[in-house]
Amino acid sequence: MADVRQGRHREAYTIFLIGLVLTPLGLLGVAPEQVVLAAILTSITLLVFHTTVEPADDAPALDTVLQNRESLGPFGQLLVGAEQLWVYGPTAVNVLVHAADIRRHVLAKGGQVRVIVQDPDSPARDTVRAQLDDNLDFDRTLDNSLATLTRMGSWGDCQHRLLAFSPGFSMVVVNPSKPSGFLVVELHGFQDDNITDRMHVRISRAASLHWFDYWVARFQAMWDAARAPDLTPQP
Numbered sequence: 001m002a003d004v005r006q007g008r009h010r011e012a013y014t015i016f017l018i019g020l021v022l023t024p025l026g027l028l029g030v031a032p033e034q035v036v037l038a039a040i041l042t043s044i045t046l047l048v049f050h051t052t053v054e055p056a057d058d059a060p061a062l063d064t065v066l067q068n069r070e071s072l073g074p075f076g077q078l079l080v081g082a083e084q085l086w087v088y089g090p091t092a093v094n095v096l097v098h099a100a101d102i103r104r105h106v107l108a109k110g111g112q113v114r115v116i117v118q119d120p121d122s123p124a125r126d127t128v129r130a131q132l133d134d135n136l137d138f139d140r141t142l143d144n145s146l147a148t149l150t151r152m153g154s155w156g157d158c159q160h161r162l163l164a165f166s167p168g169f170s171m172v173v174v175n176p177s178k179p180s181g182f183l184v185v186e187l188h189g190f191q192d193d194n195i196t197d198r199m200h201v202r203i204s205r206a207a208s209l210h211w212f213d214y215w216v217a218r219f220q221a222m223w224d225a226a227r228a229p230d231l232t233p234q235p
Contacts, residue, residue: 107156
């Protein structure tokens with residue numbers, strides 16, 4: 001159906017349907033000889049015509065692949081049907097502001113949430129602060145995110161870890177082990193004027209199993225490299 005909607009291989013499907021209908025009719029002697037011959041000529045005509053047509057460029061326009069944050073729509077829409085949610089961001093603040101939606105759509109339904117943020121005790125914290133835009137207080141935002149993640153841990157299966165370095169991108173993965181899975185990779189610029197200007201790429205499992213699995217594996221590698229926080233209450 002995707003081929004038909006996008007105008008690919010229509011002649012092949014047309015000939016296939018003609019053969020599918022007329023072959024049993026011809027074998028049973030139901031279809032007149034003239035009809036069978038006409039179908040054969042039609043099929044040959046379609047094949048010959050197709051050889052004269054320039055191949056279409058099926059690649060999507062680059063601007064439909066590389067998008068900004070606003071083109072992704074409300075974050076809550078990404079959570080519809082989510083059973084697993086994996087997130088990495090330096091502070092993940094743009095995801096954690098939707099903590100109530102995550103609780104309602106994922107955690108309250110027995111789903112899994114995994115979040116990675118920067119390690120506040122790592123020397124790389126200064127490097128990340130210098131790289132990102134200065135529209136918000138990075139240190140205070142990270143501290144607030146950590147407090148939110150600790151609170152979310154009491155809502156269900158929500159864990160977080162701390163990464164000692166920045167990979168230069170952020171990522172949201174929905175249902176990484178499901179056929180319906182998809183992910184969004186956000187590439188960090190350098191001192192962006194606005195965080196929404198960053199380039200985003202959305203990849204669904206159905207559209208590219210190779211690249212979907214690649215980025216899921218990157219998150220898993222980051223999760224393994226990150227350290228678990230010390231959640232022991234301080235005296």
